[in-house]
Amino acid sequence: MTEQQTSTTRPVALITGASRGIGKAIAAELGRDHHILVGGTNPETVDAVVQTLPSAEPFLVDLTDLDAIAPALQAVALSRLDVVVHSAGLAWMNPVAETSPAQFQEMFTVNVFAVAELTRAALPLLREANGQVLSINSGAGFTAGPGSSMYSGTKFALRALTDALREEERGQVKVTSIHPGRVDTDMQVALQQSMGNESYDGGIYISPQAIAEAARTVVDMEDASMVESISIRPVQK
Template sequence: MTEEQTPSTRPVALITGASRGIGKAIAVELGRDHHILVGGTNPETVDAVVKALPSAEPFLVDLTDLDAIAPALQAAEPSRLDVLVHSAGLAWMNPVAETTPAQFQGMFTVNVFAVAELTRAALPLLRASAGAVLSINSGAGFTAGPGSSMYSGTKFALRALTDALREEERGQVKVTSIHPGRVDTDMQVALQESMGNKDYDGGIYISPQAIAEAARTVVDMEDASMVESISIRPVQK
């Protein structure tokens, strides 16, 4: 970390999946006045984001390895933690008849189990700062369609986890669930291609910056108020 990147008195935000897409947009937005722990697995892409922010450092951990999560947070030694954003996630479509237990396990591990484990490890720091947890969920956390048993299943479970955590930590830690519709990201491109949609038009989808601005609203809310849930949808169907 360079001298300019020293956290000093900045509040600290840990953002998973911060090397691209929604997570990167949130890192840039909150990075204006927070010290950012840039979560990811690829050192090169994580370092690129770290170098682009006023105050940041890498938080490298493989979220498929649940046993590595708490030690990674301990090794990072944050002096405080004011915001935890769960943005990392997996998404693909597959019919139930063609989905293996390993595929279900893999998506639930990253989208749900890792969220629970990182939250558990971070709660003492978040309680000490009266901090906030933001879970980037999805419209799929409310409804499921053909091919979405895995993804919607994880997002339904994430919504339940977030709702329960909010009540368990009420008065200590603020907990918010953000439910975007389709967002213009690399993941969306891959998802549309997997569904046979060849003519991708990112302009009809939500921008990552719009989600980052919603996260900013949540983080900047007055101490006496909490945004419990936000649903953000594209104007076009």
């Protein structure tokens, strides 16, 4: 809806990376009682998710193009915005000695800089609604190991961004950082293959639905309370 203002009696949630994995699961969960802006870059996959939800519309933007983010949000012409979920992200492993500046730049752009820019653009509406920001971080936001300099670096930075935003907006906008361990998604399959793990058993990892249920708990928290951070881990190592 780019020609007229989006109007709905439902609270509105914008979810990046909502065409797959964790973002898609959160869209389905919050979509039960929210109007969902389904974030993504591929119109076909985004529209496929939109069609499954009771009240939804696309939010198409390439998060590597920071200059396009604010205009994309403005084009939706929202009358309200209650929740922003930053779920889009890049993940791959590479030793520092084999990683180019362009690879660092790409991952930091999507995982950190785009989060900051979309949040900045959304804050006026979020403040009006006493809304919420949920950042889907990672266990890698706490620790780093061989090959994880890029990914952990972005998640450490995202944690710092989220922590600072929480204090800057305290009393106006609730800010939560969700730190899942390994989640059974297409991204996890690719990550395990890149590390040479050919046999994949998704059953030992966290389900996307579990993360969506955590997001629901955060969103439904009473007005006087805020979940600042959640760490979710698989039972098996």
